[in-house]
Amino acid sequence: MGHEQALLLTVSWAVGLGLGAQLVAHRLRVPAIVLLLVLGVLTGPSVLGWVHPEYLGEGLGVLVKLAVAVILFEGALSLRLEDLRRAAYEVRGLITTGVVVTWVLATLVVRYVGGFDWPLAILFGSLMTVTGPTVVQPLLRRVRVPRHLKAILEGEAILIDPVGAVLAVAVMDVVLGLSGAHPLTWYGAVWAYFGRLLTGGLVGAAGGYLLSRLFRRHDWVPLELRNLVALAGVWVVFAIAEALLP
Structure with a gap:
C-alpha cells in the first residue's frame, strides 16, 4: 500500500469512526470520550492498525492545534454570560487557586508514588491541571446538576484549558532552561x-x-x-x- 493511500485511509477511518462513536454514545447515553478512547486504542497501530497518525508527519501537530481551537470555541458557545457572571467568584477560584493546588498535589503524587525526578514531576503536575470541555460537557449532558453548579463546571472546563495548557508549555520552557538546553x-x-x-x-x-x-x-x-x-x-x-x- 502506497503512502498516499495509507494516509487517505487513516484520515477516513479516523473521521468515520470518530463520528460513529459520537452517534453510538448518543444512542447509549454515555460520554462520547469513552467510546472515542476505546476506538482510538483498538484501531491504532498497536492493535488493528487501521489508523496511523505518524503518516501525517508534521501535519498531525497542525491538525491537533486547529481542532483544539475549534473545540474551545464550540465549548464557549454553550456558556451563558449571565450564568457565568453569577459564578464568576467560584470559576475564578478554580482557575487560579485550584490550578495551584492541583499542580502541587499531582506533582507530589508522581514524585513520591511514581518515583519521577523533580523536573519531570513538576511538568507532569502542570499537565494534570487541565480538565477541558471535551471531558466535562459530555458528562454534564448526562448528569442532572443545578444550573449554578453547571455554570461553574462549564466555565472552569473552558477557561482552564488555555490556562493549564500555557502553564505546561511555560513550565517546560523553565525545565529546559534549568537543564541548560537554552538560556533562561x-x-x-x-x-x-x-x-x-x-x-x-x-x-x-x-x-x-x-x-x-x-x-x-x-x-x-x-x-x-x-x-x-x-x-x-x-x-x-x-x-x-x-x-x-x-
Missing part, C-alpha cells in the same frame, strides 16, 4: 506564561469583536455562509496569536 531569565519565564495568555486574550478579543460586527451586517455575510465564516475566523485568530507568540 526570570522575566523570560514570567513572559512565557503571562505573555502567552495576554497575547491570546487580546487577539481573541479583537477577532471576536470583528466577527460580531461582521455578523451584524446581514448584507455582508449570507446566512448559509455564517458557520464557515465563523470557523475560518476562529482559525485565523488562532493562527495570528500562534504567529505572534507560539
Whole structure:
C-alpha cells in the first residue's frame, strides 16, 4: 500500500469512526470520550492498525492545534454570560487557586508514588491541571446538576484549558532552561506564561469583536455562509496569536 493511500485511509477511518462513536454514545447515553478512547486504542497501530497518525508527519501537530481551537470555541458557545457572571467568584477560584493546588498535589503524587525526578514531576503536575470541555460537557449532558453548579463546571472546563495548557508549555520552557538546553531569565519565564495568555486574550478579543460586527451586517455575510465564516475566523485568530507568540 502506497503512502498516499495509507494516509487517505487513516484520515477516513479516523473521521468515520470518530463520528460513529459520537452517534453510538448518543444512542447509549454515555460520554462520547469513552467510546472515542476505546476506538482510538483498538484501531491504532498497536492493535488493528487501521489508523496511523505518524503518516501525517508534521501535519498531525497542525491538525491537533486547529481542532483544539475549534473545540474551545464550540465549548464557549454553550456558556451563558449571565450564568457565568453569577459564578464568576467560584470559576475564578478554580482557575487560579485550584490550578495551584492541583499542580502541587499531582506533582507530589508522581514524585513520591511514581518515583519521577523533580523536573519531570513538576511538568507532569502542570499537565494534570487541565480538565477541558471535551471531558466535562459530555458528562454534564448526562448528569442532572443545578444550573449554578453547571455554570461553574462549564466555565472552569473552558477557561482552564488555555490556562493549564500555557502553564505546561511555560513550565517546560523553565525545565529546559534549568537543564541548560537554552538560556533562561526570570522575566523570560514570567513572559512565557503571562505573555502567552495576554497575547491570546487580546487577539481573541479583537477577532471576536470583528466577527460580531461582521455578523451584524446581514448584507455582508449570507446566512448559509455564517458557520464557515465563523470557523475560518476562529482559525485565523488562532493562527495570528500562534504567529505572534507560539
